[in-house]
Amino acid sequence: MKLIGMISIFWLFIVLVYGTSDFSAWGDPESPCNLHVSNYYIEHAMSDTSVPNIVTAILADYRGFDTMFETAVIFSAGIACFFLLRRPKYDAPEAVVFRHIQTGITLRIEKGGRLPKESDEFERIDTQWVPYDLVIQVTSRILVPFIQLFALYVVAHGHHSPGGGFQGGVIFGAAIILFAVSNTLRKTTHRVSEKRSAVLCAIGVLIYAGTGVCCLLAGGNFLDYSALSGLLGVDPVTARSHGIMMVEMGVGLAVTMVMIWIYYNLSSAGKQHEGL
C-alpha cells in the first residue's frame, strides 16, 4: 500500500514538473497575465461589481472558481485531521476524575465503573491538568463576544477594507478556541459539538457551491453572480456585489468550523474528552 502511494506521488510530481514548463517566465512583462488581465481588473472592478476593494472582487468574483476549491481544500484539511487523529468512541479513557463540589473530594473512576451524572454535586475534571484560573476566565468571558463581533465585521466589511470570509472566519474560530483554552474542552464541545462543527463546515462549502448552482439555474454561468439579479431584485452590478457577500459568508462559516474542528482533534489527541 505504501509502495503504491509512493509511486503515485512520484508520477504526480513528474506531471507537475512537466506542467511548469508551460509557465511563462517569472516577471515576464510579455506574459498574458501582465498584459491584459491585471489592467482589466484595475480598470473595471468598480464598474463591474461595485466593490471598492479590488482584492475581494478578484478573489470572490473573477476568480470565484479558484476560491471555491480553496474552501474545499480547507474543508478537506479538517476531514484529514479528523481521519488521522480521531479515536473511536469505544476507545474509552483509562480513568475519569470527578470532583464532589460540596466537599471538594475528587473521585477517580476506573474504566468500566459507573459514572455519576454531571450535576450541582459532581463536576468532571481533567486527570492531568485542572485549568481553573479566574482571571483568565473572566477576561476571556469579556473579550470573546467582542472578538466574535469583530470577526463578523471583518466578514461583512470585506467589500470596503481588507478582510473577507477567510480572515473573519479565522478570527471567529480563534474566539472559540480562546474560550476553549480559558475554560475546558468539554465546556466548548457542549456548546459547539464536533458533529455540529463538521456539519456546519460542510454547509459553508455548500453555500459557496450552491450560490454557483443558483447562478446556473438562473440562466448564467457557474458563479456568474450577475445572473442572480432577477432573483435578488437588483441590477446585475449590485447582484455581483451581493453574490460576493453570499460566498464570503459561506467561506467564513467553513473556515470557522474547520478551525475549531482541527483544534478539538489536535488539543486532545483525538479523544475529545479532555484537552488543553
Next chain:
Amino acid sequence: MDIVIGFLLVCGLLFFTGGSIGILRFPDFYSRLHPAGKLDTMGLLLSLLAMAVYVMMDFSIASFLTGLKILLIVVIVFVTSPTATHAIVDAGVRAGLKPWTKEGGGGV
C-alpha cells in the same frame, strides 16, 4: 495641542525604554515579565492616546471614528496584556520554576 501630543509621545517612549531595559537587565523570568507586562502596556496606552488626539485634531466624523478605533485598541490592550502576563507567570509557577532570590540564586 501639539505640546500635548508631544508630551504623551515622549512619556510613552520613556515607559517603553524603561520596559526594554527592564526586560534586558532583570535577573530572572518573573521579574522580567514585570516590566514586560506593566511598562509596555503603559507606553502603548500613552502613545496610542497621542495618536488618537492627533487624528481627532480636525473635527470631522471620519477622523473621530478613526480615533475611536484607536481608543478601542487601547482598551483591548489594557485588558489583554496584563492577563497574558498573568497566564505566563501562572504557567511558570505550575511548571515549577523557582523565583530568583538574592541569597539563593535560582531563576534563569
